[in-house]
Amino acid sequence: MKKTTRIIWAFILFLGLLSQSVNAQEKIVSIGAISTELLSTLGLEDKIVGVDITSTYPASVKSKAQLGHLSGITLEAIISTKPDMVTFPEGKLNQKIVERLESLKIATFEYQQELSTEGAIQIILDFGKAFGKEKLAHKEASKLRKELAQIQSLKKNGKKILFIYSRGPRMLLVAGGNTAVSKLIELSGSQNVAQNINDYKPLNTESLIEYNPDYVFFFSHSLRHFKSKEEVWKIQGMQFTTAGKKKQLISMDANLVSSFGPRLATAIQTLIEKTK
DSSP: OHHHHHHHHHHHHHHHHHHHHHHTTSSEEEOSHHHHHHHHHTTOGGGEEEEOTTOOSSGGGGGSEEOOOGGGOOHHHHHTTOOSEEEEETTTSOHHHHHHHHHTTOEEEEEOOOSSHHHHHHHHHHHHHHTTOHHHHHHHHHHHHHHHHHHTTSOOOOOEEEEEEESSTTOEEEEOTTSHHHHHHHHTTOEETTTTSOSEEEOOHHHHHHHOOSEEEEEGGGGGGSSSGGGGGGSTTGGGSHHHHHTOEEEEOHHHHHOOSTTHHHHHHHHHHHTO
């Protein structure tokens, strides 16, 4: 009798934990473009109540509460959406906010993102496991594997590319070797001519001429800082580069370039096609 009672209580406890897990998914604050994309891919977009400024895909998430840039997101902004769970990239959310969320019994999911093909597959599986969507996640992961395998057969162009992040015509930064865009360039079979630096560094005339890229690469939204694309070729030193002489410019959506998730194969293929 006592053994039966223990089994019943264990089952009740299990149901309680299961219910808690399901309830944790009722309202989600998603911080990070890849988090929002994955939640949407796994059929949980309707559960999202708030996003950060980088979450622009799918376009429908723009209707969610906008919490600002990751570095400036406040506890008050998060709590105002009354979430049951908050997702954020590993080590990127203020630790005091994380601790406060935990004290308020708001679940957190801290995810890790690796800038590689295997990393893109793994993060799909990680989100599937965390949100009880393993079957769909495995399906999406399998789809991505096949797409990546097909890309291997495409002719790589081996071009020299310089990625420029523009905050205005006079505020130009180049992407170094440890950035998402540099990894994408590598996966497309081309070369990031600034791979010897880390992160983003200011662009100067001397280094631009030395890099001598075949193509200059911008996020699509960065080009809005120029009156026209012709203004790009007026950057000091650009006229001495192959890109400047041939007017060879690439622009892509920032979210597509940086996500390293379900659309990675699409991003690689797009970059390959733009350098033909």
